[in-house]
Amino acid sequence: MDKASENIPVRLPDPASIEAVLARLPAGADEAALAAALTEAFPGFPFSTADTDNQYWRDTRSVIAADGTRIAEYRPWMEAELAKDNGDIGAVWTRLRGSDLHISEWHGNSVYAFAPTGPGAADYVQIRLGREVEWRAGPIVNPTYHPWGKDELLDPSWITHEDISDDKILAGPLYRMLGRSGSNVTHVRSFLTRRARLEREKREAQRPEMERRVVREVTRQGTTETPFLELVPDWFEFVPRENRFFQDWEESSASAERVYAHWALDIYDYDDKGTREIGFVPRPLHLPKERLIAGDASVHILMDRVEAIDRKVGVPFGWFFLMTHGNRVEPEVGQAIAKGLRDQRVVLPDRDARVLLRWAERSYGF
Numbered sequence: 001m002d003k004a005s006e007n008i009p010v011r012l013p014d015p016a017s018i019e020a021v022l023a024r025l026p027a028g029a030d031e032a033a034l035a036a037a038l039t040e041a042f043p044g045f046p047f048s049t050a051d052t053d054n055q056y057w058r059d060t061r062s063v064i065a066a067d068g069t070r071i072a073e074y075r076p077w078m079e080a081e082l083a084k085d086n087g088d089i090g091a092v093w094t095r096l097r098g099s100d101l102h103i104s105e106w107h108g109n110s111v112y113a114f115a116p117t118g119p120g121a122a123d124y125v126q127i128r129l130g131r132e133v134e135w136r137a138g139p140i141v142n143p144t145y146h147p148w149g150k151d152e153l154l155d156p157s158w159i160t161h162e163d164i165s166d167d168k169i170l171a172g173p174l175y176r177m178l179g180r181s182g183s184n185v186t187h188v189r190s191f192l193t194r195r196a197r198l199e200r201e202k203r204e205a206q207r208p209e210m211e212r213r214v215v216r217e218v219t220r221q222g223t224t225e226t227p228f229l230e231l232v233p234d235w236f237e238f239v240p241r242e243n244r245f246f247q248d249w250e251e252s253s254a255s256a257e258r259v260y261a262h263w264a265l266d267i268y269d270y271d272d273k274g275t276r277e278i279g280f281v282p283r284p285l286h287l288p289k290e291r292l293i294a295g296d297a298s299v300h301i302l303m304d305r306v307e308a309i310d311r312k313v314g315v316p317f318g319w320f321f322l323m324t325h326g327n328r329v330e331p332e333v334g335q336a337i338a339k340g341l342r343d344q345r346v347v348l349p350d351r352d353a354r355v356l357l358r359w360a361e362r363s364y365g366f
Contacts, residue, residue, distance in 0.1 A: 338357055
């Protein structure tokens with residue numbers, strides 16, 4: 001496992017400084033150039049990068065002339081064109097469909113940058129970015145279909161994203177930061193501390209209600225009421241799945257590798273009607289081609305297959321974390337192997353066995 005600088009910087013990279021680095025990068029800069037620029041700008045942070053191949057399209061569109069000159073932002077421009085014809089959609093369509101005006105759109109791939117801040121599994125900074133190009137997406141109106149509503153003009157559904165090609169690129173590739181402020185630059189250790197604190201505070205606020213709550217059971221002998229907290233005595237000690245993911249990594253054989261060499265975190269942190277919502281979904285950077293299901297396979301065959309997955313993704317016990325993600329290893333595989341451990345039919349390294357059995361007793365997933 002690589003080590004962070006012994007003199008860990010007190011000041012973490014901030015969004016404004018990162019934006020300045022991105023602005024200085026030339027169009028077409030690759031991920032190696034991005035990592036080098038970030039490392040130079042933030043001494044003590046040896047950055048690496050990874051592409052998750054997660055494509056997206058931004059609805060920031062422009063009106064462009066035949067020579068690629070940008071004329072205006074698409075939506076307000078189209079609303080102004082409607083106003084010229086007093087809202088007559090047919091008149092606007094007739095007037096514009098013979099023009100040489102086009103719509104441009106931004107297309108991107110998600111890119112993540114990482115830098116260690118210490119030796120622990122969660123001791124690193126993650127920056128969420130997009131590598132984007134602006135392309136000539138289509139004509140200003142659909143030339144073959146008469147729109148009947150305003151929304152049909154303002155939302156250009158005739159654009160076909162599959163038509164993007166190198167000869168239609170107008171600008172880029174350029175890097176830009178993605179996500180809300182507070183989730184695009186993340187010190188993961190601090191994030192997990194905040195996640196656990198918010199969960200603890202939320203549950204503590206429910207203490208009066210939970211202390212009153214009872215579970216009522218009706219049987220032939222009568223009705224019994226049991227306090228909820230007698231049935232679930234550790235309800236206030238609940239550990240969020242995000243924290244468990246990193247705890248399990250640090251306490252298992254996977255700790256031989258840095259988390260960020262194999263996973264990116266799709267972090268969210270926002271307010272929803274006065275309630276703070278915070279968490280992440282892990283995104284694997286390396287995936288086996290086939291999905292592993294338990295089916296009727298024996299536990300020994302399952303062990304052979306999860307070991308093959310570990311070799312494929314380059315992480316000891318890596319299959320376990322793919323299972324919590326749920327994309328390539330179904331939870332029933334973990335339950336079957338846990339049963340095999342309890343029945344002494346298979347073995348795992350002691351630290352991995354403890355993690356798996358703990359998960360089997362109280363599972364979590366993303």
